[in-house]
Amino acid sequence: MEYQSTRSADCRVSAAEAILEGLAPDGGLFTMPSLGEVSLDWRSVLTLDTQGMAREILAALLPSFTREEAAPLVDRAYAGKFETEDLTPCVPVGEDTVLELFRGPTSAFKDVALSLLPHLMTAAREKCGAKEEILILTATSGDTGKAAMAGFCDVPGTRIIVFYPDGGVSAVQRAQMVTQEGSNVCVCAVRGNFDDAQTGVKDIFAAVTAGDLLHGANVRLSSANSINIGRLAPQVVYYFRAYADMVNSGRIRCGDRMDCCVPTGNFGNILAGYFARELGLPIGRLVCASNANNVLTDFLRTGCYDRNRPFYKTVSPSMDILVSSNLERLLYLLSGDTEAVRGWMAALRTTGTFQVPAALLGDLQSVFWPGCCGDEDTKCAIGEVYRRHGYLCDTHTAVAWHVAQQYKAACPGHAPVVILSTASPYKFPAAVLEGLGADASGDEFAVIDRLHALTGVPVPGGLTGLADRPERHQDVIDRSDMLDYVLKKAVEKEW
Numbered sequence: 001m002e003y004q005s006t007r008s009a010d011c012r013v014s015a016a017e018a019i020l021e022g023l024a025p026d027g028g029l030f031t032m033p034s035l036g037e038v039s040l041d042w043r044s045v046l047t048l049d050t051q052g053m054a055r056e057i058l059a060a061l062l063p064s065f066t067r068e069e070a071a072p073l074v075d076r077a078y079a080g081k082f083e084t085e086d087l088t089p090c091v092p093v094g095e096d097t098v099l100e101l102f103r104g105p106t107s108a109f110k111d112v113a114l115s116l117l118p119h120l121m122t123a124a125r126e127k128c129g130a131k132e133e134i135l136i137l138t139a140t141s142g143d144t145g146k147a148a149m150a151g152f153c154d155v156p157g158t159r160i161i162v163f164y165p166d167g168g169v170s171a172v173q174r175a176q177m178v179t180q181e182g183s184n185v186c187v188c189a190v191r192g193n194f195d196d197a198q199t200g201v202k203d204i205f206a207a208v209t210a211g212d213l214l215h216g217a218n219v220r221l222s223s224a225n226s227i228n229i230g231r232l233a234p235q236v237v238y239y240f241r242a243y244a245d246m247v248n249s250g251r252i253r254c255g256d257r258m259d260c261c262v263p264t265g266n267f268g269n270i271l272a273g274y275f276a277r278e279l280g281l282p283i284g285r286l287v288c289a290s291n292a293n294n295v296l297t298d299f300l301r302t303g304c305y306d307r308n309r310p311f312y313k314t315v316s317p318s319m320d321i322l323v324s325s326n327l328e329r330l331l332y333l334l335s336g337d338t339e340a341v342r343g344w345m346a347a348l349r350t351t352g353t354f355q356v357p358a359a360l361l362g363d364l365q366s367v368f369w370p371g372c373c374g375d376e377d378t379k380c381a382i383g384e385v386y387r388r389h390g391y392l393c394d395t396h397t398a399v400a401w402h403v404a405q406q407y408k409a410a411c412p413g414h415a416p417v418v419i420l421s422t423a424s425p426y427k428f429p430a431a432v433l434e435g436l437g438a439d440a441s442g443d444e445f446a447v448i449d450r451l452h453a454l455t456g457v458p459v460p461g462g463l464t465g466l467a468d469r470p471e472r473h474q475d476v477i478d479r480s481d482m483l484d485y486v487l488k489k490a491v492e493k494e495w
């Protein structure tokens with residue numbers, strides 16, 4: 001099975017090339033031609049441990065790698081790095097089940113994919129016969145940067161530079177990044193907001209390619225963002241893990257359906273659920289939970305995607321997104337029509353909106369159920385889940401919990417619901433503490449301590465003692481200096 005672009009069937013590459021390139025040359029996303037071409041015996045996958053599941057699923061989705069080749073990559077990515085051996089545990093919370101995706105090194109769900117991506121990339125480079133070192137450039141609004149640094153830290157043949165907006169990330173997020181160890185990682189603040197940092201990174205890619213600016217430096221630029229198929233494939237695994245856990249705990253019988261409610265931003269997490277469903281795993285509905293930036297809720301209700309709307313900064317910032325990039329893959333997989341996808345994406349770029357036909361909307365609605373909630377409901381949900389069930393959840397998870405209750409009320413025939421939990425409550429401590437009705441003023445490190453004192457829930461190791469760790473990275477630059485910064489760093493032998 002070869003990969004192709006969502007915008008042109010002629011643009012064909014191997015899975016390894018798709019991982020190495022990230023984005024297709026025509027601006028589309030790399031995808032399998034159809035999920036029907038992927039062969040996997042889902043029942044036998046359910047009998048394996050999580051790493052075994054990962055090996056089988058990666059080999060099926062990324063056929064450049066055999067399961068024997070995938071095994072050591074999985075081992076290097078995960079062994080000893082997560083709080084629990086099964087990586088992503090399920091916890092019963094009332095009649096629902098919470099799938100905890102945040103037990104990795106940086107306490108965010110992005111660890112699941114970003115722990116494996118560096119190993120997939122270096123293996124893909126070998127497959128493709130490329131010799132250069134991989135230099136990852138990433139702009140971050142907080143969470144992705146740290147998870148990427150932790151994932152790439154000391155992986156041979158790779159280096160990573162992360163740019164974040166100066167003054168634009170939380171104190172905890174900044175501390176997590178600037179204290180990151182590793183001889184191949186670098187993080188730098190940019191004067192400006194997140195968009196400045198992100199546009200700056202895009203401009204660097206364009207300038208380096210157009211001018212061959214890194215000629216002779218023996219490096220190739222790459223990106224770790226969530227449209228890379230190498231980030232999507234590892235996320236399919238935890239849907240299988242959750243299903244096996246639901247069966248083993250007696251919440252469902254093998255073959256019964258489970259519904260999944262996913263706090264959604266760029267549509268990567270929930271798309272991985274769609275992959276699992278298409279591979280045969282008995283998932284009923286995928287509930288798409290959004291915050292006040294509810295562009296996907298409207299789209300899944302009407303078929304009209306419209307990004308021309310106010311942008312809200314919410315207490316669930318990782319879902320503050322108006323263009324959900326991975327949706328393009330779903331539109332292709334459902335329609336099989338590259339020309340239509342090209343048209344929709346062109347309309348989105350030029351007018352900010354596009355409309356899909358009624359038949360496609362019907363197909364979307366037979367799988368996806370949309371819902372959204374604002375900040376007040378998010379905080380109420382945190383308090384309610386804690387008081388009723390003694391479970392402390394973060395703001396993103398609370399959005400999903402609230403929307404899951406909407407879903408159950410609206411669809412009485414629903415299956416048992418698994419709610420995907422994407423961050424530790426200690427990553428967004430002030431809003432969580434407010435949700436519990438307590439005072440959340442003061443510095444964020446003190447708020448973490450208060451939240452711990454109030455609930456007794458252990459603080460993850462990566463978030464303790466942060467204020468006391470040495471700062472290893474203190475560069476602050478103007479946006480106009482980002483290109484020079486990268487060119488200088490790229491030729492330095494030692495960081």
Ligand SMILES: *Cc1c(COP(=O)(O)O)cnc(C)c1O
Nearest residue numbers: 264265266267268269318422423
């Ligand atoms: C990235 C992120 C999300 C959104 O996931 P997508 O795959 O982009 O939809 C939700 N919650 C948290 C905490 C995240 O970091």
